[in-house]
Each structure stands twice: as C-alpha cells, then as structure tokens.
Amino acid sequence: MLYQIMGEKMAPKFSVSDFIAVTNQTLEYAYPTVEIEGEVASFKVNQGKFVFFDLKDEGASVGCFMMLFQLRVPVEDGMKVVVTASPKLTQWGKFSLTVRAIRPSGEGSIKKSFEILKAKLDAEGLFAPERKRPLPTIPRHIAVISSPQAAGYADFIKILNDRWGGLRVDVAATQVQGADAPDQIIRALNYFNTQEDLPEMIVIIRGGGSADDLSAFNDEQLVRAIAASRIPTITGIGHEVDLSLSDLAADVRAATPSNVAQIIVPDRKDVIRSLRMQVQSLIPNLLGSVDRLRQQLEGRIEDAAERVEQEIEKRRRQLQQTNQLLAEFDPARVLERGYALVRGKLAVGGQIEIETKNAIIKARIDEYEQK
C-alpha cells in the first residue's frame, strides 16, 4: 500500500485488487454478519445450485447470492424476508450480500412460505397418517430436545415429575429459535438416532412465541429429519393454535410442552387408583369362582341322586314283573280257573286224591292207559 501526499493529508493508494481486498477486510471487520430485512425480487436459481436475487425496499436494492443447499424455506419474488449475510465486494467491483440463511418475515410471507413447503412435503407423503407410529404406553427412557433455559422446558419437566417417576430423560440442549436452531435440532435428532441404547421416543419442545420465533420449526431439513427419525417423535411447540410443519411430520403432536408430559406418561395418582381397583376386582372374581365350583358340585350331587332314584324305580318295576309271573304259577290260581290236582299212584286199582277249588276227592283208578 502506498500513501500519496495530497496537500497536507496522506491519501492511501491501492492497486484495484488490493483496494477490493482491503474493502472486504474492512467490511468483514465492521459487519462480519448482518441481518437485513427486505423484499425479494428477481429470484432465480442457476445451474441447480446457485441462488441469486435482489433484496429491496422503497428506496434501495442490493444483490444477494447464496448456495441452493442453504435455502431452507421456499422463497418467491415479492416475499418479505430476513437474510443473514456478509457484505462483500466482488472482484468485478460489484457489491453484494453473501447470504448464509434466509427466513420469511412478516405474517404474510411466513404464511405463504409455510403453505408452499407444506404442499410440497405433503405431496411427498411426509405427513401421511399411515406413517404415524404409536408411542410406548409407559416409556422407560426418553430423549428431549429443547433449550433447558426455556419456560416451555421447565413446564414440561414440572408436569413430567408431577405425573411419573423412574424415567430416564436424556436432554439435548439446543437453540429453539433463530437461524442456528434447525441445524442444532437436526444434530440432536441424529445424535439420539445413532445411540446404542436408543430412547423410546424423542420429545421436541419449545414454548410459545411469535410466528417468527417459531419459524425454525418450519425449516425443510428439520421437518425431513423429524420424518426420517427411526425413533418415534412427539412435538410440543408453542401454544395450541401454533401449528408447525415439524408438528405435522412428528408421530404425535401435542398442543403445548405441558401437554407432551400429559401424553407420554400416565398420572401416578390414576395408576395407583387403577392398581387398587385391579386387586380389589380379583376378590369378587375369586368368590365367584368358589361359588361356581360349589354350584357345579351341587349339580353333580343332584345328578347322582337322580340316577340312584331312577335305578331304584327300575329295580322296583322288575321285581313287580317277577312277582306277577310267580303269581301266575301259584297252584291255587290254577285251581281257581277250574283245574284239579291229582295225587297218588297212577295205575289200575291205584288210590288217588283229586283236589279242586272247593274239594278233595279220594278215588280209585279203574282204567289207565298211556296216551
């Protein structure tokens, strides 16, 4: 660098390349990273990897450049955005912003970006109900991704501890808003998904905030990471009315961080009440079994008594029939019918005795011949 005397002042003298390099050094020192809000114009993607657009307001416009992979949300002309960027003078002397992150700004743009990405991911099936997996009824080991300093996290832990005990909770401390939040949450998701001892579910928590605060949860790569998690996920982001794309991709969406705790573990008071009822319900069950057994035994005794009675009756009838048969052979009954009994020596001149119903007659045989 050379200095030239201009009157009494020394003016720096540069080559063109040096001037651009020094200017960039100065810019980098003064504004290493800036956030600039403006409206997108002339948005285009070149060669499938380079993004160019102008950022403008009512009075000015500045060119912006970024890599396509850094574009995490849908952007269109006319959309109001905030870019995180570094100012730079190119070797052709053109001033531009090298953008590292871009997010929609203002209700209209946030909503528009949300709807475009929602439609895209929905078409890919990321939000399909059939992809949803059930959470374990009572988990033993869970992972939580949140900012431990956030109120939403404190609410979740309080309700969790009130309701249940004996749970292992691994917490990944991440930012839950701002440009760095999506990547940090994605890293935490990857961390838990690659553990040897896998948690049974991953809980993603963030308390209430503005649409801009919650916009990290509409980041495309984060939404895809949630959908790809091999561990079931549950989200509790913002308030009940706040619906993010992360909520749609998760297996279960809770209305708030507190609601997450209510969903994932039962209330110990309810469990204790249920246990007592379960055990008490066994007593009538046992008594009922005794009663059923007694009824079965009584039934068998009644059956046996009936069978004995039937046997007695059968024998009684047989005896009656025998008696009737015997009565038919009684000689008195034969005499009754007019027959007579003859006793004595059956030969000519023999004395015989003839018995009838009413008399006993003595007689002699005058004649006898065999039939």
Next chain:
Amino acid sequence: MSKSETVPTIQEKIADLDKVVAWFQSDDFELEQASAKLKEAAKLAAEIEHDLDVVANDIQVVKKSFATDN
C-alpha cells in the same frame, strides 16, 4: 449381572401385575392357587404404589454440544 439389572422397574412390576390379573380370567385359573396369586397381586400393587411415590425421574443433560457438527 449388576444389582441394578436384577431390580425390576415400575413398568416390569406393572407388567407382572397385569399377568397375575389376566391369570384370574384365563383357563389356567385354579382355585387352589388363587389365594397365593391374590397375595402376589396385592404385594406387587403395594410395591408399585411405593415406587411411584418415591422414585424420581433421572434427568441428564447430554454433554455434547450441538452448536456445530463436531
């Protein structure tokens, strides 16, 4: 096997209790064993209730930083 591995968790005890309760409804039910099973159920329920009253959640913040890829 360490001692902690042999101590059943609350969830395991609840699963055991569910099995005992199911036994009363099953074809395996035998009146001769019912009294012992009833005592087992009452003991498990008392243990679970005690555990739920005293056991706290073990909350650990992972030491790894997620600010960067490293």
